[in-house]
Amino acid sequence: MSLGRRAAAEAVGTAFLLAAVVGSGIMGERLSGGSVAMALLANSSATGAALVALILTLGAAMNPLVTISDAFRQAIAWRDVPLLVAAQIGGAFVGVAAANAMFELPVVSFSQHVRAGSGQLLSEIIATFGLLLVVARAREPAFAVGGYIAAAYWFTASTSFANPAVTVARSMTDTFAGIRPADVGGFVAAQIVGASAAIAFGAWIGGKR
Amino acid sequence: MSLGRRAAAEAVGTAFLLAAVVGSGIMGERLSGGSVAMALLANSSATGAALVALILTLGAAMNPLVTISDAFRQAIAWRDVPLLVAAQIGGAFVGVAAANAMFELPVVSFSQHVRAGSGQLLSEIIATFGLLLVVARAREPAFAVGGYIAAAYWFTASTSFANPAVTVARSMTDTFAGIRPADVGGFVAAQIVGASAAIAFGAWIGGKR
Amino acid sequence: MSLGRRAAAEAVGTAFLLAAVVGSGIMGERLSGGSVAMALLANSSATGAALVALILTLGAAMNPLVTISDAFRQAIAWRDVPLLVAAQIGGAFVGVAAANAMFELPVVSFSQHVRAGSGQLLSEIIATFGLLLVVARAREPAFAVGGYIAAAYWFTASTSFANPAVTVARSMTDTFAGIRPADVGGFVAAQIVGASAAIAFGAWIGGKR
Amino acid sequence: MSLGRRAAAEAVGTAFLLAAVVGSGIMGERLSGGSVAMALLANSSATGAALVALILTLGAAMNPLVTISDAFRQAIAWRDVPLLVAAQIGGAFVGVAAANAMFELPVVSFSQHVRAGSGQLLSEIIATFGLLLVVARAREPAFAVGGYIAAAYWFTASTSFANPAVTVARSMTDTFAGIRPADVGGFVAAQIVGASAAIAFGAWIGGKR
Numbered sequence: 009m010s011l012g013r014r015a016a017a018e019a020v021g022t023a024f025l026l027a028a029v030v031g032s033g034i035m036g037e038r039l040s041g042g043s044v045a046m047a048l049l050a051n052s053s054a055t056g057a058a059l060v061a062l063i064l065t066l067g068a069a070m071n072p073l074v075t076i077s078d079a080f081r082q083a084i085a086w087r088d089v090p091l092l093v094a095a096q097i098g099g100a101f102v103g104v105a106a107a108n109a110m111f112e113l114p115v116v117s118f119s120q121h122v123r124a125g126s127g128q129l130l131s132e133i134i135a136t137f138g139l140l141l142v143v144a145r146a147r148e149p150a151f152a153v154g155g156y157i158a159a160a161y162w163f164t165a166s167t168s169f170a171n172p173a174v175t176v177a178r179s180m181t182d183t184f185a186g187i188r189p190a191d192v193g194g195f196v197a198a199q200i201v202g203a204s205a206a207i208a209f210g211a212w213i214g215g216k217r
Numbered sequence: 218m219s220l221g222r223r224a225a226a227e228a229v230g231t232a233f234l235l236a237a238v239v240g241s242g243i244m245g246e247r248l249s250g251g252s253v254a255m256a257l258l259a260n261s262s263a264t265g266a267a268l269v270a271l272i273l274t275l276g277a278a279m280n281p282l283v284t285i286s287d288a289f290r291q292a293i294a295w296r297d298v299p300l301l302v303a304a305q306i307g308g309a310f311v312g313v314a315a316a317n318a319m320f321e322l323p324v325v326s327f328s329q330h331v332r333a334g335s336g337q338l339l340s341e342i343i344a345t346f347g348l349l350l351v352v353a354r355a356r357e358p359a360f361a362v363g364g365y366i367a368a369a370y371w372f373t374a375s376t377s378f379a380n381p382a383v384t385v386a387r388s389m390t391d392t393f394a395g396i397r398p399a400d401v402g403g404f405v406a407a408q409i410v411g412a413s414a415a416i417a418f419g420a421w422i423g424g425k426r
Numbered sequence: 427m428s429l430g431r432r433a434a435a436e437a438v439g440t441a442f443l444l445a446a447v448v449g450s451g452i453m454g455e456r457l458s459g460g461s462v463a464m465a466l467l468a469n470s471s472a473t474g475a476a477l478v479a480l481i482l483t484l485g486a487a488m489n490p491l492v493t494i495s496d497a498f499r500q501a502i503a504w505r506d507v508p509l510l511v512a513a514q515i516g517g518a519f520v521g522v523a524a525a526n527a528m529f530e531l532p533v534v535s536f537s538q539h540v541r542a543g544s545g546q547l548l549s550e551i552i553a554t555f556g557l558l559l560v561v562a563r564a565r566e567p568a569f570a571v572g573g574y575i576a577a578a579y580w581f582t583a584s585t586s587f588a589n590p591a592v593t594v595a596r597s598m599t600d601t602f603a604g605i606r607p608a609d610v611g612g613f614v615a616a617q618i619v620g621a622s623a624a625i626a627f628g629a630w631i632g633g634k635r
Numbered sequence: 636m637s638l639g640r641r642a643a644a645e646a647v648g649t650a651f652l653l654a655a656v657v658g659s660g661i662m663g664e665r666l667s668g669g670s671v672a673m674a675l676l677a678n679s680s681a682t683g684a685a686l687v688a689l690i691l692t693l694g695a696a697m698n699p700l701v702t703i704s705d706a707f708r709q710a711i712a713w714r715d716v717p718l719l720v721a722a723q724i725g726g727a728f729v730g731v732a733a734a735n736a737m738f739e740l741p742v743v744s745f746s747q748h749v750r751a752g753s754g755q756l757l758s759e760i761i762a763t764f765g766l767l768l769v770v771a772r773a774r775e776p777a778f779a780v781g782g783y784i785a786a787a788y789w790f791t792a793s794t795s796f797a798n799p800a801v802t803v804a805r806s807m808t809d810t811f812a813g814i815r816p817a818d819v820g821g822f823v824a825a826q827i828v829g830a831s832a833a834i835a836f837g838a839w840i841g842g843k844r
Contacts, residue, residue, distance in 0.1 A: 013422050020418075024347055031372030039254035045666035045673045046254045049680075053258075054371040056684065057265065061365035065355040067426055106343060110374045112336040127739040134733060138651055146692040148777075150357075154364070155781070156688035162681040163658030165737045209647075213640050217694055222631050229627075233556055240581030248463035255463045262467075263580040266474065270574035274564040276635055315552060319583045321545040359566075363573070431840050438836075442765055449790030457672035464672045471676075472789040475683065479783035483773040485844055524761060528792045530754040568775075572782070 014068075015091050018075075019099035021068035026103030026177050027110075028058035033184030034111045047184060048161060056158025063150035071171040072096055073136065073203040074143050080207050081144060081215060093173075100177035108181055119179050119186025123166060128191075129198040131164035136202030137209075139170045144210045147217055172196045223277075224300050227284075228308035230277035235312030235386050236319075237267035242393030243320045256393060257370060265367025272359035280380040281305055282345065282412040283352050289416050290353060290424060302382075309386035317390055328388050328395025332375060337400075338407040340373035345411030346418075348379045353419045356426055381405045432486075433509050436493075437517035439486035444521030444595050445528075446476035451602030452529045465602060466579060474576025481568035489589040490514055491554065491621040492561050498625050499562060499633060511591075518595035526599055537597050537604025541584060546609075547616040549582035554620030555627075557588045562628045565635055590614045641695075642718050645702075646726035648695035653730025653804050654737075655685035660811030661738045674811060675788060683785025690777035698798040699723055700763065700830040701770050707834050708771060708842060720800075727804035735808055746806050746813025750793060755818075756825040758791035763829030764836075766797045771837045774844055799823045 009017070029051070036050030062068065069075045072093040078084045084092075105115045139156060146152030160168035169175045169187070175196055179189040187195065218226070238260070245259030271277065278284045281302040287293045293301075314324045348365060355361030369377035378384045378396070384405055388398040396404065427435070447469070454468030480486065487493045490511040496502045502510075523533045557574060564570030578586035587593045587605070593614055597607040605613065636644070656678070663677030689695065696702045699720040705711045711719075732742045766783060773779030787795035796802045796814070802823055806816040814822065 009423065016422055020350070027343065028368050028372040031374075032368065035257075035371045035374070036254060039252075039257060041252060041254070043252075043254070043666075043668060043670075043673070045663060045668070045670070045677060046252070046258075048662075048666060049673075049677065050254060050258065050371050053262075053680075054368040057364035058368035058372065061351050061355065061361045061368065064357050064361040064364075065351045065426070106339075107372065110336050110340045110343065110372075112334070112374070125739070127737050130733075131737045134654065134737065141647070142688050142692045146688065148691050151360075151778075152688045152691040155684035155691075159655050159659065159681040159685035159688065162662045162677050163655040163685065163734065163737075165658075165662070165739070213643055214636065217692070218632065225631055229559070236552065237577050237581040240583075241577065244466075244580045244583070245463060248461075248466060250461060250463070252461075252463070255461070255467075259463060259467065259580050262471070263577040266573035267577035267581065270560055270564065270570045270577065273566050273570040273573075274560045274635070315548075316581065319545050319549045319552065319581075321543070321583070360569075427841065434840055438768070445761065446786050446790040449792075450786065453675075453789045453792070454672065457670075457675060459670060459672070461670075461672070464670070464676075468672060468676065468789050471680075472786040475782035476786035476790065477782075479769050479773065479779045479786065482775050482779040482782075483769045483844070524757075525790065528754050528758045528761065528790075530752070530792070569778075 011088055011091060015095040017066040017068045018070065018092050018095040021062045021066040022070040022096045022099035022173060023103035023106065024062055025058060025070050026100045026174060027107045029055050029174065030104050030107035030178065030181050030183060030185045031110060034107065037184040048167070051185065052158050052161035055161065056154040059157055060150045060154035063153060070096060072173055073140060073171065073199060077140050077144060077203060077207050096173040097176065100173040101180065104177045104180045113183070116180050117182040119182045119188050121186040121188055123187045123191045124194060127165045129194055131166035132169060132195050132198035133202040135160050135164045135166065135168035135170040136199040137206045140203050140206035141210060144215060145217055169195055170199060172199055175199070220297055220300060224304040226275040226277045227279065227301050227304040230271045230275040231279040231305045231308035231382060232312035232315065233271055234267060234279050235309045235383060236316045238264050238383065239313050239316035239387065239390050239392060239394045240319060243316065246393040257376070260394065261367050261370035264370065265363040268366055269359050269363035272362060279305060281382055282349060282380065282408060286349050286353060286412060286416050305382040306385065309382040310389065313386045313389050322392070325389050326391040328391050328397050330395040330397055332396050332400045333403065336374045338403055340375035341378060341404050341407035342411040344369050344373045344375065344377035344379040345408040346415045349412050349415035350419060353424060354426055378404055379408060381408055384408070429506055429509060433513040435484040435486045436488060436510050436513040439480045439484040440488040440514045440517035440591060441521035441524065442480055443476060443488050444518045444592065445525045447473050447592065448522050448525035448596065448599050448601060448603045449528060452525065455602040466585070469603065470576050470579035473579065474572040477575055478568045478572035481571060488514060490591055491558060491589065491617060495558050495562060495621060495625050514591040515594065518591040519598065522595045522598045531601070534598045535600040537600045537606050539604040539606055541605050541609045542612065545583045547612055549584035550587060550613050550616035551620040553578050553582045553584065553586035553588040554617040555624045558621050558624035559628060562633060563635055587613055588617060590617055593617070638715055638718060642722040644693040644695045645697065645719050645722040648689045648693040649697040649723045649726035649800060650730035650733065651689055652685060652697050653727045653801065654734045656682050656801065657731050657734035657805065657808050657810060657812045658737060661734065664811040675794070678812065679785050679788035682788065683781040686784055687777045687781035690780060697723060699800055700767060700798065700826060704767050704771060704830060704834050723800040724803065727800040728807065731804045731807045740810070743807050744809040746809050746815050748813040748815055750814050750818045751821065754792045756821055758793035759796060759822050759825035760829040762787050762791045762793065762795035762797040763826040764833045767830050767833035768837060771842060772844055796822055797826060799826055
């Protein structure tokens with residue numbers, strides 16, 4: 009595919025990913041009558057299922073750290089990275105706005121959801137390390153990534169953002185899946201640490217199985 | 218397969234799809250003791266799992282907009298469209314009647330479930346755009362479509378009908394999955410908008426991955 | 427594989443299938459604090475997931491009507507049917523006894539769970555028709571059967587037994603998944619009706635996709 | 636892959652497996668407001684989904700009994716077993732510590748969760764017998780193992796540990812997924828019985844389908 013089409017796939021895929029994350033969080037919270045576990049189950053299973061569909065359909069990375077890791081592994085050219093990442097970030101914002109609009113909320117509202125502390129940052133390091141390893145090595149990546157994220161919502165204390173584009177965009181919705189803008193920096197820093205470790209480990213242990 | 222057999226597959230598949238959507242909605246609502254989230258989780262996971270099974274078994278489109286999109290992509294002949302769509306609509310009504318009968322309800326009862334407003338219509342545009350993109354491009358379409366719909370139940374405000382045959386037929390059951398007949402027109406119009414955008418976008422970005 | 431090994435696979439597979447159905451019903455009911463929807467969700471998802479694993483592992487039919495349908499389609503020899511069906515029924519009883527024992531209940535106790543009425547019988551006809559169609563035609567049968575049964579627990583009023591060996595054996599446990607011995611005959615008769623229709627329809631529409 | 640890389644895959648895979656088991660148990664219990672069924676559903680679905688991702692990514696056994704069974708089947712060399720098992724056990728402890736740390740609990744705390752009695756031991760025999768059969772014979776082992784474990788959480792009374800490395804490590808967390816150190820010996824003995832039966836049965840019925 010041409011670079012333009014690949015960027016379009018990244019934009020559309022990341023928009024649907026964020027719509028899935030934010031929208032299912034809103035629906036889950038509205039319908040669950042205060043049961044946070046039920047809301048998170050809706051959120052995690054919808055996100056995992058959407059990832060399966062989106063990766064099978066678009067083959068997109070939908071994650072700047074994955075795109076950068078792909079460039080390190082020479083799976084894509086470094087010169088393509090800026091446009092692909094811009095498409096991911098732009099798509100992410102559109103997806104959050106679309107979710108807010110579908111549920112008749114203000115299109116943009118800054119989140120007040122505090123996500124901070126050492127447990128949260130350790131969670132993001134571990135979550136991103138695992139995700140990048142899955143992306144770099146897994147057979148059947150759609151099912152591997154969907155399964156990994158559906159699980160990591162539950163097994164990390166941060167619910168596993170593991171994606172800077174997702175993190176920034178989720179600061180723009182004051183709903184279940186939101187993150188306070190002030191906490192975005194820490195999350196992204198932790199994600200970069202985890203991704204760096206995964207790229208180094210992956211280079212040693214080797215690529216696709 | 219002959220056209221007659223393909224039409225039979227559409228009719229049987231769409232009947233089972235509607236039985237799954239409506240039947241699991243009834244069972245979910247009856248057993249969940251007022252927890253709408255639990256009822257929707259039953260409804261969404263049963264529908265997604267049924268779609269995986271039905272597409273693997275029958276390879277049917279079970280959706281007039283998918284059939285029309287297939288004709289635009291020259292995957293099927295335009296002259297086959299009317300019979301296939303008629304089979305889908307006929308099958309859809311049979312499936313709703315079967316679900317009502319299995320649960321010992323009147324075979325047909327018009328829904329009083331209001332589904333209207335800008336958020337609902339935007340949801341149907343987005344849901345149908347996504348579904349048609351998935352159908353046109355996905356590898357492993359059974360898993361992609363099943364995953365997409367299981368997710369879209371939660372991430373759209375309308376629970377993602379995304380299918381005119383399904384929409385019309387769901388007006389004939391006054392249960393969890395129903396839609397008031399007066400709201401069918403708006404849903405179908407929104408679905409046509411989303412499908413048109415998907416067909417145009419798909420023609421530009423290209424077909425099967 | 428030799429007939430003896432195939433019969434062993436049927437016995438072991440059906441034993442694990444019944445252990446999964448009955449055991450997850452017991453665990454679901456015990457832990458769900460009266461939420462029948464939660465108990466059924468545990469029951470349906472555990473059964474569907476177990477079917478995926480068992481079919482991928484053993485390739486067994488685990489269902490007398492499937493074995494008979496296989497013989498009609500000349501996928502197996504008629505002379506092998508009696509032993510395979512006996513292995514299924516024997517395995518089914520062992521599986522129920524194992525589930526009862528794991529949960530420290532009497533190894534055998536007749537169920538008092540009433541399952542009768544026209545809606546239940548119609549449900550079994552439809553459930554078995556669908557299951558046999560899935561088995562005869564589906565690509566990736568493990569995922570198709572697992573998905574179908576996980577869905578049919580919810581979309582039929584009977585929770586979809588669709589299997590005479592399963593039905594008879596489930597009369598031997600007075601727990602969530604049980605069926606009163608007096609109701610077994612009606613269920614099996616309905617299953618035979620559904621299976622007969624599926625065999626006839628499948629012969630017309632054709633075999634594996 | 637070299638033995639060192641295979642051991643690293645075992646260590647990383649088993650660490651993530653334990654993080655998934657323990658972490659999702661903590662999150663599930665915290666969010667479920669006392670509903671044990673909801674906590675177990677989070678725990679079982681996260682573990683199953685993580686196993687799909689980890690096996691697709693690393694192809695690791697993550698279980699000493701699986702590694703020993705692989706050696707019996709001559710799929711690996713006996714001389715490689717000690718290092719691989721050591722990597723699994725080491726990884727398992729790291730994973731539990733990581734889960735505790737992510738949720739800001741003491742890195743190690745001995746479990747007080749009693750798991751004893753004949754039903755528990757019978758459950759571990761059956762669970763391990765089934766798991767080793769799945770590993771030895773299944774096509775698509777990632778999906779087969781993930782599906783099997785997600786189901787066996789519910790259909791065995793012990794929630795299916797079926798893995799000595801997992802069992803020992805789970806004694807180091809006083810949370811939902813923990814096991815009292817005094818109960819570890821019985822569980823491991825039962826697992827060895829089940830595994831021995833599976834190795835013998837598998838040798839008779841034959842290997843990969």
